[in-house]
Amino acid sequence: MAKITRKEFLKRSGTLAAGACALATVPACGLLDEPEMRVCTVGELEAAGTFVGKFNRKQIFLTYLDDELTIFSLVCTHKKCTVKWEENEELFACPCHEGTYDKLGRVIDGPPPRPLNRFKYEIRGEEIWVLNTFV
Numbered sequence: 276m277a278k279i280t281r282k283e284f285l286k287r288s289g290t291l292a293a294g295a296c297a298l299a300t301v302p303a304c305g306l307l308d309e310p311e312m313r314v315c316t317v318g319e320l321e322a323a324g325t326f327v328g329k330f331n332r333k334q335i336f337l338t339y340l341d342d343e344l345t346i347f348s349l350v351c352t353h354k355k356c357t358v359k360w361e362e363n364e365e366l367f368a369c370p371c372h373e374g375t376y377d378k379l380g381r382v383i384d385g386p387p388p389r390p391l392n393r394f395k396y397e398i399r400g401e402e403i404w405v406l407n408t409f410v
Contacts, residue, residue, distance in 0.1 A: 309407065310406070311406050312330050312405055314335070316401045317398065320338075325338045333349070335349060344398075346394040348392040349391070352390070353386045356372075358370075374387040
């Protein structure tokens with residue numbers, strides 16, 4: 276293995292770091308979160324009753340609660356595992372540490388420190404758009 280001078284090492288390290296920073300700022304790399312995204316149509320959600328989709332590489336859950344659209348993040352607030360909607364029991368269950376949330380996203384049992392996050396959304400014509408902001 277060839278030895279390099281301190282000056283050459285710093286030069287190479289700086290070039291590598293600059294390249295990594297440049298890549299991290301390119302949206303096409305998929306490293307940045309989208310500010311908003313179309314998820315589904317109102318008709319698709321109404322036909323199914325619930326809808327599971329993805330937003331910024333994480334699963335989300337759309338449903339109507341008291342006739343109002345609600346979009347939950349399916350990321351557990353404890354250790355960031357993906358929770359699952361258990362329709363028969365009307366709760367969200369985390370497979371990692373047995374945390375559970377009710378249908379409103381409130382903690383029922385287990386270690387989660389707070390409720391599931393809810394996303395803001397917009398209805399644009401017939402399309403449902405999730406916004407990268409929590410309610």
